[in-house]
Amino acid sequence: MRILFATAEASPYSKVGGLADVAASLPKALQRLGHEIRVVTPLFRRPGETGPEIDGEELNLPTTWVGKELRVSVRQTTSGRVPVYLVDHPPYFQRPAVYGEQDDLDRYLFFCQVVLELPKALGWQPDILHGHDWHAAALAFGLRNKAWSDAFYRPTASVMTIHNLRYRGPHNLVDMLCQAILYADVISTVSPTYAQEILTPEYGEGLHTLLGLRRDRLFGILNGIDYEEFDPATDPLIPAHYDASTPEKKAFNKAALQERGSLALDPSVPLVGMISRLTEQKGFDLVEQVIESYLESGRFQFFLLATGEKRYEAFFQELPRRYPGRAAVFLAFDAALAQFIYAGSDFFLMPSRIEPCGLGQMISLRYGAIPIVRRTGGLADTIQDCHLDLSTGNGFSFTEYTDWALREAIERALAAYQQQDAWRSLVVRAMNQDFSWHASARKYVEMYQAALVGRS
Ligand code: GLC
Numbered sequence: 410m411r412i413l414f415a416t417a418e419a420s421p422y423s424k425v426g427g428l429a430d431v432a433a434s435l436p437k438a439l440q441r442l443g444h445e446i447r448v449v450t451p452l453f454r455r456p457g458e459t460g461p462e463i464d465g466e467e468l469n470l471p472t473t474w475v476g477k478e479l480r481v482s483v484r485q486t487t488s489g490r491v492p493v494y495l496v497d498h499p500p501y502f503q504r505p506a507v508y509g510e511q512d513d514l515d516r517y518l519f520f521c522q523v524v525l526e527l528p529k530a531l532g533w534q535p536d537i538l539h540g541h542d543w544h545a546a547a548l549a550f551g552l553r554n555k556a557w558s559d560a561f562y563r564p565t566a567s568v569m570t571i572h573n574l575r576y577r578g579p580h581n582l583v584d585m586l587c588q589a590i591l592y593a594d595v596i597s598t599v600s601p602t603y604a605q606e607i608l609t610p611e612y613g614e615g616l617h618t619l620l621g622l623r624r625d626r627l628f629g630i631l632n633g634i635d636y637e638e639f640d641p642a643t644d645p646l647i648p649a650h651y652d653a654s655t656p657e658k659k660a661f662n663k664a665a666l667q668e669r670g671s672l673a674l675d676p677s678v679p680l681v682g683m684i685s686r687l688t689e690q691k692g693f694d695l696v697e698q699v700i701e702s703y704l705e706s707g708r709f710q711f712f713l714l715a716t717g718e719k720r721y722e723a724f725f726q727e728l729p730r731r732y733p734g735r736a737a738v739f740l741a742f743d744a745a746l747a748q749f750i751y752a753g754s755d756f757f758l759m760p761s762r763i764e765p766c767g768l769g770q771m772i773s774l775r776y777g778a779i780p781i782v783r784r785t786g787g788l789a790d791t792i793q794d795c796h797l798d799l800s801t802g803n804g805f806s807f808t809e810y811t812d813w814a815l816r817e818a819i820e821r822a823l824a825a826y827q828q829q830d831a832w833r834s835l836v837v838r839a840m841n842q843d844f845s846w847h848a849s850a851r852k853y854v855e856m857y858q859a860a861l862v863g864r865s
Pocket residue numbers: 426427428431572573599632764765766767768787
């Protein structure tokens with residue numbers, strides 16, 4: 410199958426959240442299954458910056474935009490295994506911000522237009538045009554519109570993946586995602602549970618009725634993570650390497666992490682890590698309600714790496730001063746420190762109110778940091794609550810979005826940490842789980858096949 414992936418974020422070119430990781434790792438997995446996949450994404454640069462080195466050819470695509478004829482440079486890079494096309498249009502993309510600019514709607518409509526014209530310019534007819542989130546949502550309707558007048562586009566099916574229904578673009582009178590929900594051949598989201606949740610008023614963000622109309626074309630496929638990139642046995646960003654046969658070596662990483670965060674160098678106190686965006690969706694209201702009592706009593710140390718809403722930043726940045734040696738807070742985006750936190754923490758906290766999939770809990774399992782999560786979306790699909798004697802399960806979870814429910818899960822987790830042998834087996838079991846793309850990529854292929862029914 411020939412697949413064209415259109416995404417606003419793709420590692421290593423740009424990254425705001427998990428979409429960038431998915432856009433980098435899922436294509437590789439699809440390619441491994443024998444499919445021909447190409448990715449198209451904007452080329453973001455700071456004004457005055459030359460941007461990344463790009464090895465491939467440059468294409469000058471003629472297009473018309475708001476009544477003006479212009480040529481858009483699309484630069485192809487072949488340095489990775491998957492060909493990536495970077496739309497290099499400085500008026501819209503020579504800016505540091507991927508999102509949040511006043512003209513986001515224009516920027517991404519323009520992007521979609523270029524994406525639609527690219528296959529014809531390349532003489533490469535994809536079977537599947539796969540757009541991700543609202544930024545690429547205009548593709549579904551655009552494709553059908555084009556196919557109406559141009560036979561080249563007729564056999565291509567469109568797929569729309571929703572990574573987070575809450576993000577819908579800057580303009581509440583123009584909602585591309587609604588269009589895509591109606592026009593895409595299939596719609597997917599990033600976990601089976603979230604696919605069910607978005608059909609309810611509680612999680613549907615006002616679109617549950619519309620989504621309900623397409624429920625027979627709605628799929629929920631769990632994301633995977635790149636097991637080569639996230640591997641504690643080889644990760645160049647962590648101080649000590651280890652695998653499931655040597656989990657005790659985590660202790661070295663824990664000590665180094667404690668040092669990095671100016672935490673007390675005590676191996677026996679549990680270390681709870683958190684890497685997140687400081688938004689209400691990620692459960693920070695709950696963390697605010699419980700964290701101080703635990704830091705006060707010194708029952709665990711807390712290491713937070715996050716950026717986001719100012720009201721949370723103000724609260725969390727005070728913690729290290731108020732609880733010296735017990736809390737480390739880095740308000741930054743730092744991929745290297747993130748790996749270090751996974752490797753050095755005993756627990757990984759993700760009490761999200763909404764979590765379409767979540768990648769952090771899968772990475773933390775791989776690094777032997779036991780997740781404490783709220784049972785929602787992808788967290789419900791990946792984390793099974795541990796039995797009291799720790800003989801089964803891979804983490805600790807709670808359902809009600811309340812501080813007491815979170816406390817109850819933390820209490821069980823802290824008690825488990827004291828049972829040395831059972832704890833070691835739990836860490837080994839967590840590290841041996843498989844959340845690589847292998848199984849999920851196959852499900853994407855099945856979904857693509859379903860999208861193609863009726864197109865050829
Ligand atoms: C969004 C979602 C997150 C998901 C990621 C990748 O960031 O909020 O849950 O893991 O997309 O699909």
